[in-house]
Amino acid sequence: xxxxxxxxxxxxxxxxxxxxxxxxxxxxxxxxxxxxxxxxxxxxxxxxxxxxxxxxxxxxxxxxxxxxxxxxxxxxxxxxxxxxxxxxxxxxxxxxxxxxxxxxxxxxxxxxxxxxxxxxxxxxxxxxxxxxxxxxxxxxxxxxxxxxxxxxxxxxxxxxxxxxxxxxxxxxxxxxxxxxxxxxxxxxxxxxxxxxxxxxxx
Numbered sequence: 001x002x003x004x005x006x007x008x009x010x011x012x013x014x015x016x017x018x019x020x021x022x023x024x025x026x027x028x029x030x031x032x033x034x035x036x037x038x039x040x041x042x043x044x045x046x047x048x049x050x051x052x053x054x055x056x057x058x059x060x061x062x063x064x065x066x067x068x069x070x071x072x073x074x075x076x077x078x079x080x081x082x083x084x085x086x087x088x089x090x091x092x093x094x095x096x097x098x099x100x101x102x103x104x105x106x107x108x109x110x111x112x113x114x115x116x117x118x119x120x121x122x123x124x125x126x127x128x129x130x131x132x133x134x135x136x137x138x139x140x141x142x143x144x145x146x147x148x149x150x151x152x153x154x155x156x157x158x159x160x161x162x163x164x165x166x167x168x169x170x171x172x173x174x175x176x177x178x179x180x181x182x183x184x185x186x187x188x189x190x191x192x193x194x195x196x197x198x199x200x201x202x
Contacts, residue, residue: 003168009054012124015104018171020178024128025167026105030142032060032159034085037150038093042100048149048158053102056128059085059109061155064145075160077145082161083135086110087127095119111172111181120175127173129180141166 004018007027018024031052040046062082069076087108094116097103106112107128120126130138147160172180 008056010104011054012104015124015126016175018126018174019176020171020174020180020183022171023168024105024171025165025169026056026163027165028163029055029146030107030161030163030166031055031057032062032082032157032161033057033097034059034061034156035090036153036156037158038090038097040150040153042093042096046150048101050147050149050158050160051102052097054104055102056105056107057097057103058082058107058130059087059090060159061085062145062159064155075145075148077148077159079139079142079145079161081135082139082142084109084130084132084138087112091116094125095123098123098125107169111179117173117177117179117182120173121177124175126171126175128167128169129172130169138166 001021003023005025005027006014008029031050041048060082063080064077065080066076067078084107087106087110091113094106094112098119104125105128107130109130109132111129112127116127141163142161143164144162145159146162149158151157
């Protein structure tokens with residue numbers, strides 16, 4: 001197991017160096033995205049002003065506070081609490097995010113399915129897992145909300161965060177077919193079968 005510190009954006013070679021069980025800390029830039037954002041992008045044909053090529057996105061609808069656009073804050077928002085939401089319902093957007101927008105890393109909780117694993121393999125990507133309930137800690141890794149797109153969808157807008165030391169996060173799905181979630185499910189099934197056999201109920 002290896003730890004990777006990755007200033008964003010990254011290349012395909014860099015993401016293919018990640019393996020399940022490794023840890024990752026991201027630096028500089030992270031984009032926040034959620035269901036409505038992607039529905040509008042891929043079902044309704046909206047395009048973002050952001051260049052997501054080589055970047056990471058986090059499944060979130062953050063709690064933000066409106067502030068004056070002064071100093072380094074050009075978005076008019078500051079982060080109150082930026083938590084991670086369950087990824088599974090956004091499964092169908094993994095490949096479009098990677099193919100059309102060039103996204104390399106998806107961050108979320110709960111994992112994704114086989115379609116995403118295939119997209120990571122084919123296009124070069126990875127899924128980084130966050131433990132549920134860690135929103136307060138995640139928020140400390142965000143220095144500023146630098147910019148916002150599609151803000152008519154608020155709070156499910158597309159956010160550009162400036163980050164520092166975002167992590168460590170766990171590589172839970174990689175570009176080599178590795179999936180922590182598949183391993184856990186396989187082990188659970190094996191143990192269940194063993195118990196059933198011991199009880200004579202197999």
